[in-house]
Amino acid sequence: MAELKIIGMDEVAVEEIEWLWYPYIPFGKLTIIHGDPGEGKTTLILQLAALLSRGDKLPCDDTEREPISIIYQTAEDGLGDTIKPRLLSGNADCTQIKVIDESEVPLTMLDARVERAIQETGARMIILDPMQAYLGEKVDMNRANEVRSILSQLGRIAEKYKCAIILVGHLNKMQGTKANYRGLGSVDFQATARSVLVVGRVKDSPETRVMAHQKSSLAPEGEPIAFELNKETGFHWIGHYDISIDDLLSGFSRQKKSEMAESLITDCLAEGKCPQQVIQQKAESMGISKRILDTVKKSLDVQSIKIGSKWYWQLAA
Template sequence: MSGEAEIVRDILSNARRVVKTEPLRDGVILVNGADLKPEPISWLWHGWLARSKLHILAGAPGQGKTTIALAFAATVTTGGRWPDGSRCPAGNVLVWSGEDDPADTLLPRLMAAGADPKRVFFVTGSRIGGEVQSFDPARDMVALTEQCERIGSVRLIIVDPIVSAVTGDSHKNTETRRALQPLVDLAASMDAALVGITHFSKGGQGGDPTQRVVGSIAFTAVARVVLVAAKVKGEEGDDRRVLARSKSNIGPDEGGFEYHLEQSEPVPGIYASYAAWGDAVSGSARELLTDPNEDDDGKSSALDAAADFIQQVLGQDVVPSKSVYEEAKEAGIAKRTLERASDALGVKKRRGDGAKWYWSLPKSANSANNANVENMADLPTPINQDGGECA
């Protein structure tokens, strides 16, 4: 063999040794902090809508939550200006609504807000085996991701209501977190802001608005920003609507904007509402959304909020007391307030096997109790208050 041939052979042999690698092993993936580069939050609307993050937009019925979300969509599709005057880069918008029809409700509202309809895409279902079926995020998220990649430049995703994404019990923390994750992953892969719309629970006037979001605390725990919309009385007795930040883990968590719901005729004979933005306002969401004319020291409001929380968490189920206490702590509800509210509701507290305690609502508070509640009769007789309760 010539010298040149030996050199070539050695080069090829070394190349094969370099290319040859061990197969990737299954297991936990760790990333060393030194290998990461700090990155700032990427904002769609600075301080309000962050790319790749989940936002909750909550409020009582009739406050224009969907109309506000569509105002966001209009700004994105046209590269318009946000209520604070800052410019938004133009992009596409994805809308999944389980409550409003795209043709007779959503599109007219988008047009009234000045949106570019060519940049808005509605999720209306899935085709399985040639048949059209309802969109199921647990089944169809991969296909939806492929569609978003085909569309390109999806910068805003609206889910109305966000509870539509939860196939299980939306009042259970673990089930809700698991159901929301595919949507959060979709937003992250698209570098889009995800806005989920939901309602306020009854009561709680004067309390923390974040605690009034219907469903599991997971909705507001997973969300990086919680926005609330409400109509309140001004100091002079006039009505005003306010969009405020109730929570933010990634930016300012106070301040807001006044808004008005106006009517227009985007197409002859078709009327639709749109959000007209007003002045910026300062203060926390709790301060902004509290009626200044209401005589309330806040104690009754906190108790009402805790009672509503208990009814949401327990529902028709028998729930371990430890879970109730943990979720209440995440929601910012004091243990003493929680226990006072449970006493007011007549919550049944029974000890099961070992030292575990369970809570359930009495039939008077929930006439639709299921078989789980009936099974409470099989548990031992509760120990009196002097015996204490194991949380």
């Protein structure tokens, strides 16, 4: 029987979170990046690895950083014909990116080689792509007790070495459902990870892909960031993009949301002025962001007027 030990919170030292990429990827924690097959999540993580290998700035982040050592494991793509060409296309410093040899014995999350590799390489980031391939053949990814035990131990390794561990995964096929219910396997995957990111394709602009925050336990959710995958011009970053996760996965486009916002405003103002709070509450219930609502308001030449202590919207005369 384990010996009882009591820890007083007055004895616990306050620790500041370190970030690989604020607020998307923390050091010393587990991060999940998932999306439907073919939406660009592996390309995204390889482009990030390329930037980090050179110590370059990350998208929408002016933080100065040093090059870091990275471990990248894949169970789906060939190293020579797929992974390295993608890294080279991002101008990666391949001396900074290592792979644990799985040619004789497949790797699992709890394999002792994971911790030894982090020790020997000094890796600050390790990527397991896809995560379900590294659970182990006897593990049922739908059983919470099995999944939580493995992820908790992997999380302790991340914390011990201040290493960001990235788990790349697929979404299930439940189209049209909330993003929270589209992760494969037990919900403990998302419960254990401190940051969960979703990568999807913008439906009315199929070459545009977006990474959006589904869960952020350690900081406010980051704004969605878009990138382009073009057969002719390749990969390039676009920057912040206004779209919600549920819209990204359900098929609503930014253009569609703008049309919804326009209809909402014109309906509310059809008979004259309308309280601003009423319009904003209706927009929120429809999943229309404040940015889209304000943009459409301006395009319709809607004026804000104050009557007493309340603000109203009305169409310009």
